[in-house]
Amino acid sequence: MPSRVLILDAPSYQDVSGPITRALQELPGDFKGKKVLVKPNILGAHAPEKGVDTHPAIVREVVKQLQAQGAEVWVGDNSGVGGYGANERSAKASGIMEAASGCYRNIAQSGKEIAFKSRFGDKLIVSREVLEADLVISLPKFKTHALTVLTGAVKNTFGYAVGGEKSRLHLRAATFNDFGEAVVDVFQVRPPDLSIMDGVVAMEGYGPNNGTLRKVGKLLVSRDAVALDRVMAEMAGAPVEEIPFLKVAGDRKLGETDLKRIEIEGKLDRIPDFRLPISPAIVSIGQMVNRFLYPFIRIRPQVDAKLCTACGDCKKACPAGAITIDKTARIDKNKCIICYCCNEACTYQAISIKGHVRRLLSFGQEMLNRRL
Ligand code: SF4
Ligand code: SF4
Numbered sequence: 001m002p003s004r005v006l007i008l009d010a011p012s013y014q015d016v017s018g019p020i021t022r023a024l025q026e027l028p029g030d031f032k033g034k035k036v037l038v039k040p041n042i043l044g045a046h047a048p049e050k051g052v053d054t055h056p057a058i059v060r061e062v063v064k065q066l067q068a069q070g071a072e073v074w075v076g077d078n079s080g081v082g083g084y085g086a087n088e089r090s091a092k093a094s095g096i097m098e099a100a101s102g103c104y105r106n107i108a109q110s111g112k113e114i115a116f117k118s119r120f121g122d123k124l125i126v127s128r129e130v131l132e133a134d135l136v137i138s139l140p141k142f143k144t145h146a147l148t149v150l151t152g153a154v155k156n157t158f159g160y161a162v163g164g165e166k167s168r169l170h171l172r173a174a175t176f177n178d179f180g181e182a183v184v185d186v187f188q189v190r191p192p193d194l195s196i197m198d199g200v201v202a203m204e205g206y207g208p209n210n211g212t213l214r215k216v217g218k219l220l221v222s223r224d225a226v227a228l229d230r231v232m233a234e235m236a237g238a239p240v241e242e243i244p245f246l247k248v249a250g251d252r253k254l255g256e257t258d259l260k261r262i263e264i265e266g267k268l269d270r271i272p273d274f275r276l277p278i279s280p281a282i283v284s285i286g287q288m289v290n291r292f293l294y295p296f297i298r299i300r301p302q303v304d305a306k307l308c309t310a311c312g313d314c315k316k317a318c319p320a321g322a323i324t325i326d327k328t329a330r331i332d333k334n335k336c337i338i339c340y341c342c343n344e345a346c347t348y349q350a351i352s353i354k355g356h357v358r359r360l361l362s363f364g365q366e367m368l369n370r371r372l
Contacts, residue, residue: 003224003256005231007266010200011217013057020061023196023221032070037133038062041141041156042077043208045093045347051213054139054198056095063101074129075100076107077159105129111162118185120172126160130190138192142199142216142232144207146277146340146353147179149243151208152232153195153225157187167319174337180244195225204275206353209344216271226255227262234259236274301343303329307350317345
């Protein structure tokens, strides 16, 4: 049976009940008595209007419809910033705890060590709910990502890993390609049964935290998370070969990446002038130059002292121990592995990935855009 992706109209968050009813029909059988983990993308403690996390209206409606069909629902994610308290703080700020209507679980509290098939470690601590759920319904966000170009259904499963596990993987898989592979390794722990992507308002540019909101008005739905991300990439105008996790997932035949073989319900249109992060240009240039020069041309995170509140979230998120907090955060460039976890963690937009080499790379970006 070919992989199918639904592209459903969802012009606003005011009423997403129709498309979500249609989305849930993609799963065969009924939900009665099933334990269902609903996994939104809760990157951090961001208000819904920032468009960083999955919008609570989608979580609310999915929970409501699953409960109406007799499911036992759990809602949770391991947010970008490690730590038990961070999960709850992020869920509250994003509106998802309230939207979960009593079904929220702090899934960081139930970590279980499992055997992990990966070049980057043989063990991984994941939330027990991921392993015990009869069904996993992933609710990713349609967004760009500085390190993975796009973040979608496959990348959303990276939040199965509890707290510091994500940081440890970042440290071991520090290059674009290695990190893409690590993302797929985690995805393989438990591919979701269904993914419903929040593309009502997407994020372009410097995602996943500092991008610009872009109204798209769609929910993307599929039982094949890889095919869904392939369709998202097409809409965003991002070449598959420059999205390492999609390439690895395709090579491992974990889902369909050939657009011609994906059955699409709805209209697949490219979003005009959708702005990708700088990463594709970096990858293109990085492939052309000596790989030993590559680390030096990658854009480094920079702290804006005027915006920094010295809250320390970036320090907690940094897998390389490269950040110290004085009056503001300071990054030790000799320790920094350029993973952008600090950029994800900072809710004050005080860490920028727009470095001084941006002008140098803009030519590559321009060439890339012309090629698309
Ligand atoms: S850079 Fe952001 S996360 Fe880090 S200390 Fe400053 S405000 Fe907090
Ligand atoms: S300073 Fe930021 S980009 Fe550098 S290693 Fe730490 S979290 Fe990653």
